[in-house]
Amino acid sequence: MKSHSSTLLAEVRSFRQNHPDVRYVDLIALDIPGHFYGKRYPVEMLEKVAAGGPLKLPQNAVLLGVQGGLFKIGDYCFNDGDPDANRRLVPGTLKPVSWESQPLGQMLITSDGTQAPIEFEPREVLAKVLERLHHKGIHPVVAFELEFYLFDKQLDNGLPQFARDPLSDDADDQPNLHIERLSRFSEVLDDMAQTAKDQGIDITVITAELGPGQFEINFGHLDDGLRAADWAALFCRSTRGVALKHGYRASFMAKPYLQFPGSGMHVHVSLYDGAGNNILAAHQQQPLRHAVAGCLELLPHCMPIFSPNHNAFRRLGGTVNAATRASWGFEDRDACVRIPESDPRNLRIEHRLASADANPYLVLAAILVGLEYGLDAKREPIAPLNDDRNSGTDFPLEMLEAVRAMQHQAVLRDKLGAEFVDVYCENKRQDHLAFQQEINAREYRWFL
Structure with missing residues (x-):
């Protein structure tokens, strides 16, 4: 885990050095319909996550419908207290975003490889098959x-x-x-x-x-x-x-x-x-x-x-x-x-x-x-x-x-x-x- 954190931290620091004008990084993952959800992090906070700090997003963000709404699916969404779930940074995916009006970065996140992966997260489903x-x-x-x-x-x-x-x-x-x-x-x-x-x-x-x-x-x-x-x-x-x-x-x-x-x-x-x-x-x-x-x-x-x-x-x-x-x-x-x-x-x-x-x-x-x-x-x-x-x-x-x-x-x-x-x-x-x-x-x- 320490080596993994060191690699991520080196990636973030290298990105900051090569893109000093980038202040924020979008941390993104794909939901069930195939849309990205996530959070926009200050780049200095991203260093803390890369060093092993917590990264949590609502578990039920994965369940969003095509229009972004939540459906009652079993006990999810409305009877589970809308819990957070751990995510991790995907190494090698921190890149600059060139199509926005302001300098920005983006990086993939996922629950696969965490202690409690989300069973219905698309990337986790593929990871288990592989x-x-x-x-x-x-x-x-x-x-x-x-x-x-x-x-x-x-x-x-x-x-x-x-x-x-x-x-x-x-x-x-x-x-x-x-x-x-x-x-x-x-x-x-x-x-x-x-x-x-x-x-x-x-x-x-x-x-x-x-x-x-x-x-x-x-x-x-x-x-x-x-x-x-x-x-x-x-x-x-x-x-x-x-x-x-x-x-x-x-x-x-x-x-x-x-x-x-x-x-x-x-x-x-x-x-x-x-x-x-x-x-x-x-x-x-x-x-x-x-x-x-x-x-x-x-x-x-x-x-x-x-x-x-x-x-x-x-x-x-x-x-x-x-x-x-x-x-x-x-x-x-x-x-x-x-x-x-x-x-x-x-x-x-x-x-x-x-x-x-x-x-x-x-x-x-x-x-x-x-x-x-x-x-x-x-x-x-x-x-x-x-x-x-x-x-x-x-x-x-x-x-x-x-x-x-x-x-x-x-x-x-x-x-x-x-x-x-x-x-x-x-x-x-x-x-x-x-x-x-x-x-x-x-x-x-x-x-x-």
């Missing part, structure tokens, strides 16, 4: 890909407007994959990429996607699953901030336009043993088939994680490369689980179902549990789409049905934690019911 895999001699290597849209900064009666083309000042309202769009929006995209790199995130490929104003950013592969999910979470935060600075609004909303493709979170995962051998490639790729089978079997029960809100379910089907059934295939982007072409050393799965606004810690945890279950059960998967275009199993396409499918699934309760599953499902159910408590203009138009 620890169990490591004890089995399984070491994941992970890379995220995130799609997002740029909109005009100003909304039109609450509705998004197409981003303005910087060269013509016309709306970028034409769907295309043209490389020229990267040039036209290069100022904001370059700033997003550089800002992410300043946060310690390894940005690789930038792509203009099919939707108007839609882009994709790829991250480098990491042998630290927690850090890979940290990157995805931090990228969303910095990208929104940079977009506003340039007069845009960046959104990871799953389906902002019905007529255009939605935005997804694609996750590449390969598995290695302690000697560095690719587990999926062994024995003529039989473990790969088992892992795929496990992913597909659990996928229908993980839909509240992969599609975490009403809008996310709109993304499934109806447009390119978005499946409505649990399927797999080699080099097939219509599949939920795609096997990209690669050499045996880099053989991996690409999980393509999650929406871009899903919680990256929970998405990765659910994928890894599926792979783990498949390797243990050793079942054969259904036919790939390459052999049968109709292959696939149904999964829920509506939140309340999805919650029912998840809550009583024995493998998920065992591998993700029964307390987490109960809390998460009730959070999603309450959020969905709260979303329904508004009558919009269309409802009056149809039924008045």
